[in-house]
Amino acid sequence: MARERSSLRDNTSAQIGIGTLIIFIAMVLIAAVAASVLIQTSGVLQQMAHATGKQATQEVSSNLVLKSIEGIRAKNSSTSMAQNISLLKMKVGLNVGSSPVDLNQLVISVSDGTNYNDLIYGNNEKLYGILMSDFSSNSSADTNLEKLLTSTQASPGDNAAYFFTVSKIRDEDVSFSQGSPIMNTGDLATIYVSTVSGGDLGYTTIGPIATHSSQKASGLYIGPRTTINLVFTPEAGTITIAELVTPSSYGIKETIKLYP
Incomplete structure (x- = not known):
């Protein structure tokens, strides 16, 4: 029987030692740092994407919807009425899926084709540094409407040219008040x-309000065949624009349907 012979050969191709261990540990540390940076970055990007998506959704869906617009003429009696419209009565709601809208931050721009008013809610003191003259968050909507039509102050001037007021029609969650007019989906309100x-300051009544001939001029003239431009700009969300033309004659009507 042939004798089996074994031999050992030296393999000098591998590298073993402290240098290899250091390189391995360095690679592990670099991978850990890179992973940490990626995780942190992805978390920040996720938060930014969530916030951006929420803001984008709010901007698209949160807006007022005009239901109707009526014009009311001042009068002394059923046969003695102003030639021009003295008050716009606008019924508004919210778009489906809309976020709550704070009417205290709403800006309404109204033009008669020649004159232009930017109006804010009577309880907003941020723009002029003062509330609408004689406005009260504890008063009724009709009381504040009366003050809108009849009161004035040194700055900014007559309430009629700088402010608007609101009354609620439907408010199931009781979120709406004169001091905090918050509208949610399903709510209905009237903006005045x-x-x-x-030329129409001598009449005694405008709609439900007895003005006793003390109403103040708005600087607007809404006569027959007048083009009215309305722009509603909420704090967040899309703006609402309406352009309409008044009838060629008001006849003997006290209330004129303007929209739709």
């Missing part, structure tokens, strides 16, 4: 904008 012209 004074359009009393300088």
Whole structure:
């Protein structure tokens, strides 16, 4: 029987030692740092994407919807009425899926084609540094409407040219008040904008309000065949624009349907 012979050969191709261990540990540390940076970055990007998506959704869905607009003429009696519209009565709601809208931050721009008013809610003191003259968050909507039509102050001037007021129609969650007019989906409210012209200051009544001939001019003139431009700009969300033309004659009507 042939004798089996074994031999050992030296393999000098591998590298073993402290240098290899150091390189391995360094690679592990670099991978750990890179992973940590990626995880942190992805978390920040996720938060930013969530916030951006939420803001984008709010901007698209949160807006007022005009239901109707009526014009009311000042009068002394059923046969003695102003030639121009003295008050705009606008019924508004919210778009489906809309976030809550704070009417205290709403800006309404109204133009008669020549004159232009930017109006804010009577309880907003941020723009002029003062509330609408004689406005009270504890008063009724009609009381504040009366003050809108009849009161004035040194700055900024007549309420009619700088402010608007609101009354609620439907408010199931009781989120709406004169001091904090918050609208949610399903709510309905009426926005009042004074359009009393300088030639119609002697009439005693405007809609439900007894003005006793003390109404103030708005600087607007809404006569027959007048183009009215309305822009509603909420704090967040899309703006609402309406352009309409008044009838060629008001006849003997006290209330004129303007929209739709």
